[in-house]
Amino acid sequence: MSNWAKKIGLFSSLLSLWVALTGRLDPAFILVGAVVSVLVVRVVWRTFFSGFHDFHLGDHGRGIRFLPLLCFIPCFFLDLIRSTWEVSLIALRPNLSLSPSIVQIQSGLTSKTSLVFLANQITLTPGTLTLDADMAHHRLFIHVLTLGSGGTKAVKDQISQLESRIGAITS
Numbered sequence: 001m002s003n004w005a006k007k008i009g010l011f012s013s014l015l016s017l018w019v020a021l022t023g024r025l026d027p028a029f030i031l032v033g034a035v036v037s038v039l040v041v042r043v044v045w046r047t048f049f050s051g052f053h054d055f056h057l058g059d060h061g062r063g064i065r066f067l068p069l070l071c072f073i074p075c076f077f078l079d080l081i082r083s084t085w086e087v088s089l090i091a092l093r094p095n096l097s098l099s100p101s102i103v104q105i106q107s108g109l110t111s112k113t114s115l116v117f118l119a120n121q122i123t124l125t126p127g128t129l130t131l132d133a134d135m136a137h138h139r140l141f142i143h144v145l146t147l148g149s150g151g152t153k154a155v156k157d158q159i160s161q162l163e164s165r166i167g168a169i170t171s
Contacts, residue, residue, distance in 0.1 A: 007041055007045060010041050010045075011037050011038065011041050014033075014036075014037035014040055014041065015030075015033050015034055015037045018030075018033030018036065018037060019033060064169060064170060065168065065169055065170070068165070068168040068169045069169050071165075071168075072165050072166070072168075072169055075165060076121065076162075076165075079125060079162070080124070080125060080126075083125045083126045083127050083128070084126045086126075086127065087126040087127045087145065090127075090145065090146060097146075098145060098146045099146045099147045100143065100144065100145055100146065101143070101144050101147050101152070102131065102141055102142065102143050102144075103141075103142050103143075103144060103152050103155050103156065104139060104140070104141055104142075105139065105140045105141075105142060105156060105159050106137075106138065106139055107138040107139065107140060107163060108138070108163060108167070109138060109163060109166065109167055109170075110138065111170055112135055113170065114166055114167065114170045115133060115135060115138060115140070116133070117166055117170070118140070118159075118162065118163055118166050119133050119140055121162055121166070122140070122142055122159065122162070127144060127145040127146070128142055128143065128144050128145070128155075129142065129143045130142055130143075131143050140159075142155070142159070
């Protein structure tokens with residue numbers, strides 16, 4: 001499949017998502033969605049798709065592996081719900097007992113795209129924020145809202161699980 005066909009497929013998917021989320025079929029809304037979709041395709045294409053060739057189903061070739069990606073999505077949403085619940089409980093307690101900390105994570109991911117994907121997934125999860133990424137040494141510096149009873153080891157273990165899921169997608 002050519003790059004143009006892939007770009008048109010991504011554009012069509014983004015425009016369909018736009019229509020589904022806005023729920024409007026007015027020509028003005030579709031035009032705005034088309035412009036936004038073109039801009040998104042232009043901005044993200046080189047960053048995310050120039051090194052990847054085709055989607056792979058279970059082999060170890062270069063690219064995004066489709067089956068692990070399908071497994072990653074529900075796991076990430078479960079992590080998101082769990083961490084949202086934990087942060088909500090922390091916020092609703094009468095005595096706000098926080099122990100914020102910055103944790104350094106040494107990542108085993110070698111691809112910059114994979115490392116950025118990991119950093120974004122950490123930041124999307126409530127209670128954690130990626131402060132800095134040292135791409136040359138594959139390190140992330142993460143702010144956590146509160147360290148649980150497990151301390152930094154528990155945080156590193158959770159991020160290691162997320163890292164292994166991301167590694168399965170992009171290996």
